[in-house]
Amino acid sequence: MNTGAVQKTARRGGRSWLTPARKQTMAPYLLMAPAFAILGGILVYPSLYNIYLSMWKWRLTTPHLSTFVGFANYVHLLTFDPDFWQVTRFSLGFTVATIALEFIIGVASALLLYGLVRGRRLMTSFLLTPYMVAPIAVGLGWRLMWDRDIGIVNFLITLVGIAKVNWLAETGPAFWAIVICEVWRSTPFVTMILLAGITALPNEVFEAAHVDGANRVQVFRRITFPLILPPLVVALLFQTIFKLRVFDIPYILTEGGPGTSTMPYGLYIQRIYFRYFDVGNAAATSVVLLVLGAGIAFAYLRLIQDRDG
Amino acid sequence: MARGEEQIGPGIPSFPAARGAMLVLLAFSLFPIVWIMLTSVKNETAIFSIPPTLFVSPDFSSYWKFLGFGNESALRFIWNSTLIAVVTTFLTLLVSSLAAYAFSRYRFRASNYLLFFMLATRLLPPVTAVVPLYLLFRYLQILDTRLILILIYTALNIPFGTWLMKAFFDGIPKELEEAAALDGCGALRTLAKVTFPLASSGIAATSIFVFLLAWNEFMFAFMLTNVHARTIPVRLAETMGEMQVFWQDMSTLATLIMLPALLVGFFMQRYLIRALTAGAVK
Numbered sequence: 001m002n003t004g005a006v007q008k009t010a011r012r013g014g015r016s017w018l019t020p021a022r023k024q025t026m027a028p029y030l031l032m033a034p035a036f037a038i039l040g041g042i043l044v045y046p047s048l049y050n051i052y053l054s055m056w057k058w059r060l061t062t063p064h065l066s067t068f069v070g071f072a073n074y075v076h077l078l079t080f081d082p083d084f085w086q087v088t089r090f091s092l093g094f095t096v097a098t099i100a101l102e103f104i105i106g107v108a109s110a111l112l113l114y115g116l117v118r119g120r121r122l123m124t125s126f127l128l129t130p131y132m133v134a135p136i137a138v139g140l141g142w143r144l145m146w147d148r149d150i151g152i153v154n155f156l157i158t159l160v161g162i163a164k165v166n167w168l169a170e171t172g173p174a175f176w177a178i179v180i181c182e183v184w185r186s187t188p189f190v191t192m193i194l195l196a197g198i199t200a201l202p203n204e205v206f207e208a209a210h211v212d213g214a215n216r217v218q219v220f221r222r223i224t225f226p227l228i229l230p231p232l233v234v235a236l237l238f239q240t241i242f243k244l245r246v247f248d249i250p251y252i253l254t255e256g257g258p259g260t261s262t263m264p265y266g267l268y269i270q271r272i273y274f275r276y277f278d279v280g281n282a283a284a285t286s287v288v289l290l291v292l293g294a295g296i297a298f299a300y301l302r303l304i305q306d307r308d309g
Numbered sequence: 310m311a312r313g314e315e316q317i318g319p320g321i322p323s324f325p326a327a328r329g330a331m332l333v334l335l336a337f338s339l340f341p342i343v344w345i346m347l348t349s350v351k352n353e354t355a356i357f358s359i360p361p362t363l364f365v366s367p368d369f370s371s372y373w374k375f376l377g378f379g380n381e382s383a384l385r386f387i388w389n390s391t392l393i394a395v396v397t398t399f400l401t402l403l404v405s406s407l408a409a410y411a412f413s414r415y416r417f418r419a420s421n422y423l424l425f426f427m428l429a430t431r432l433l434p435p436v437t438a439v440v441p442l443y444l445l446f447r448y449l450q451i452l453d454t455r456l457i458l459i460l461i462y463t464a465l466n467i468p469f470g471t472w473l474m475k476a477f478f479d480g481i482p483k484e485l486e487e488a489a490a491l492d493g494c495g496a497l498r499t500l501a502k503v504t505f506p507l508a509s510s511g512i513a514a515t516s517i518f519v520f521l522l523a524w525n526e527f528m529f530a531f532m533l534t535n536v537h538a539r540t541i542p543v544r545l546a547e548t549m550g551e552m553q554v555f556w557q558d559m560s561t562l563a564t565l566i567m568l569p570a571l572l573v574g575f576f577m578q579r580y581l582i583r584a585l586t587a588g589a590v591k
Contacts, residue, residue, distance in 0.1 A: 042464035114320030
């Protein structure tokens with residue numbers, strides 16, 4: 001650009017540069033700028049920087065000794081770290097178990113709610129309560145209920161003659177205690193999505209099926225289920241991603257114990273970072289979680305596309 | 310068939326077994342919450358009694374302790390939580406409705422990509438940001454402040470808030486805005502006087518959703534605050550770490566955490582359900 005043009009623009013000043021047409025093109029970007037600035041600065045940039053951090057051997061206590069190690073932290077995690085595999089096993093098992101149970105209970109509750117002629121609204125709001133309150137608070141309630149000596153669960157099972165179980169201190173029971181608590185807490189989300197999906201279905205289809213003499217099970221299998229599948233898959237996608245991130249409930253119920261048998265990724269990252277001050281390994285673990293979540297998301301999206309196309 | 314119309318449709322009709330199932334579901338959903346509240350007004354003896362007691366003469370001592378001004382007052386944490394949740398709600402609402410308005414009203418080449426990018430950030434596990442954010446905030450010396458929690462919660466809520474508000478703006482006819490413009494309303498005045506009031510149910514839905522998430526959040530508050538900005542969920546978790554388990558105190562704190570959410574959720578449930586289902590049913 002020659003100097004004359006620059007001077008000319010400068011002399012004319014900002015006002016005439018901002019023509020109404022330009023103003024129109026700029027407007028959406030300006031409106032979006034604050035949102036993207038906060039999102040970028042607080043979530044996206046740190047997550048990317050995290051990938052870079054994962055390639056360093058760096059302890060918070062001895063920052064002067066930090067060295068670039070490439071993928072060594074990942075090699076360590078995947079080959080030498082038994083805790084990492086335990087954490088992965090727990091997270092995947094937890095995800096599969098909770099999602100399976102939530103969908104069975106969710107579908108049943110949605111159909112029950114839809115079938116209610118009176119009081120559907122009141123009932124919906126009662127069933128939604130577990131999802132609204134803080135996980136940390138209800139987790140505490142469940143901890144009280146699972147307690148070996150004073151818990152109501154043990155009291156009830158001893159009534160029917162089963163021996164007391166030390167729910168939160170034994171590997172198997174602790175896993176199920178956490179699963180049940182999480183299923184209790186987040187099934188309402190699935191129920192609401194399904195209920196909204198079912199409510200949106202055109203009634204003519206069901207009338208036609210009724211006329212043709214289809215029974216309830218057939219109606220569900222051939223009509224309702226296929227029609228609510230798209231919202232179901234979206235709900236599944238989000239639920240899966242949220243399950244991998246679980247933190248509050250294992251923390252308040254077992255703190256990841258006994259040992260590391262009920263430790264989710266989030267708690268493991270917290271421990272590596274705040275207890276061992278190991279920046280590199282904490283970062284590497286969260287990158288693994290990121291990749292795992294993204295992989296599952298893509299798998300789901302492919303599933304949706306395949307069905308549509 | 311005698312029952313007629315209610316038999317048609319996808320739902321399970323309310324025959325006795327279904328009613329029974331509904332009751333079981335209701336009890337399962339509400340019992341843990343009721344149990345926490347009940348425990349918060351039981352004294353030690355009542356808590357440790359076997360069989361568990363259902364009816365007790367209520368003992369509110371730990372409420373007085375936490376809501377009073379004494380040594381163990383929890384008012385500071387409640388204040389932190391309230392301030393953080395309220396400011397987060399306002400900030401998220403402001404920032405995401407501006408963005409949502411742009412996505413809804415302007416069609417330009419990058420808009421689809423930007424929207425996709427924004428929604429894709431929901432796939433990032435928030436915990437991924439903890440380590441870098443800790444280092445950044447330590448460098449800036451703003452660890453343990455309410456500001457960082459407000460910024461984090463806002464960032465976490467922007468994608469969903471924008472998506473939700475966009476859906477509501479999409480439902481407002483553009484003609485109304487054009488009419489206001491013809492009558493001499495400026496762009497900002499149109500937004501304030503025409504568009505926002507029409508989107509008020511969307512604003513309500515988004516606010517409730519954001520408020521509850523910010524009020525309930527534990528992980529970031531736990532990792533990034535220490536003394537000054539501690540929220541009430543963190544206060545509860547700390548009681549857990551002590552050697553002796555004080556069930557009454559903990560249940561009281563848990564009840565205090567749950568109450569605002571229960572009130573907001575119960576009275577504005579219609580909006581909450583809209584917010585929850587808007588993402589999936591499209």
